[in-house]
Amino acid sequence: MDWLARMNRAMDYIEMNLTGEIELTEVARKACCSSHQFQRMFSFITNVTLAEYIRRRRLTLAALELQNSDASKVIDIALKYGYESPVSFARAFQLLHGVTPAMARKDGIALKAYPRLSFLITIKGAEAMNYRIETKEAFQVFGIEGVFHTNGGGEAPHTPAQLWQQCHANGEVERLAASAGDFPSFVSQDLYKVHAVCSYRKTESDTFPYMLCAFKSESSKTNGYSTTTIPAQTWAIFPSEPFTWDTFDDTIETLYRRFFSEWLPAAGYEQVDGMELEIYGGRDGLNFVELWFAVRKIA
Incomplete structure (x- = not known):
């Protein structure tokens, strides 16, 4: 299995477990490397830490649920995405989106969405790499x-x-x-x-x-x-x-x-x-x- 396939397999695992526990050792196993190695590769490639990427993805999905489901309680959504209390969830939510979870349910509120990452080979500039x-x-x-x-x-x-x-x-x-x-x-x-x-x-x-x-x-x-x-x-x-x-x-x-x-x-x-x-x-x-x-x- 080539490098791209292994990295994307790790991202598949993360995406499927955003509402549960994400084991970093399992992420690394999917990518056929150590946990430290995967996290370093991820941060250098994406300019964001793996922990911050997971936090953004969870809060993106939480915002979508708040907007699309009036029946779900904030505490239930908080627990679903790994927050132990409405207070910690509200603090993280406002830090990312700029509004509280309650405000996110109002019409016309601007929120942020961080899409799922995939790894591809892209053609960049012609600057040579010496090695x-x-x-x-x-x-x-x-x-x-x-x-x-x-x-x-x-x-x-x-x-x-x-x-x-x-x-x-x-x-x-x-x-x-x-x-x-x-x-x-x-x-x-x-x-x-x-x-x-x-x-x-x-x-x-x-x-x-x-x-x-x-x-x-x-x-x-x-x-x-x-x-x-x-x-x-x-x-x-x-x-x-x-x-x-x-x-x-x-x-x-x-x-x-x-x-x-x-x-x-x-x-x-x-x-x-x-x-x-x-x-x-x-x-x-x-x-x-x-x-x-x-x-x-x-x-």
Whole structure:
């Protein structure tokens, strides 16, 4: 089953369960990936989180029922679409539609409708994507690990970005760089010492691991750090254009979005367990990042 079919199968499941409980593990199973991987793909492709999409769809259907059924009580509609009380339902409804549920039943009231999403391949601009496919033997990295919830909850830091901020502030990034040692032979000498790796081991279904890491070599000093082995993989590698740090967020977000929305649906590859590396470097006074996605050919 190809990428588009799997993503649309996941959307079918969501649509059929808008009035019940939506299990994110089942959504991911329909798409043949992890929960974290699916939610990341979804948000990069659609510019909205999966949780927000589900909320909008439920409140769209609730508005239609309010307009088309005078007999249904507001509390019944609230419970049907997953709200525990009329108060929480009214608050969410007004935030989305700009009116209360009671007002939604009046003639001429303007409401918002968010249609069901489907995934298609579309022809976009002719801007080229630079990438290369490389097969690498197993290697090891070591560093500072965090395990994060897909919804951003749990103990602080709540996100990988916050982990970076914390480790820059307390000097851990500099200490990790000093412990890195020599580069292995398979990476460029233009790289910085500290990078990041994501989804390199199994955690709970609603969490994912992320590590600020350095490549391990014979000269590395790994005491006190987490170490993990990255197995032999085929990597789809996407380099950025040179950038200054003030444009970093836009640069890396564009790389991720184009990978998920343009390259992956049409390339004949799929991700392997969502594993990816963020590799940082610099030359001529500017920075660059390479995103390494573990992939395999779709049979």
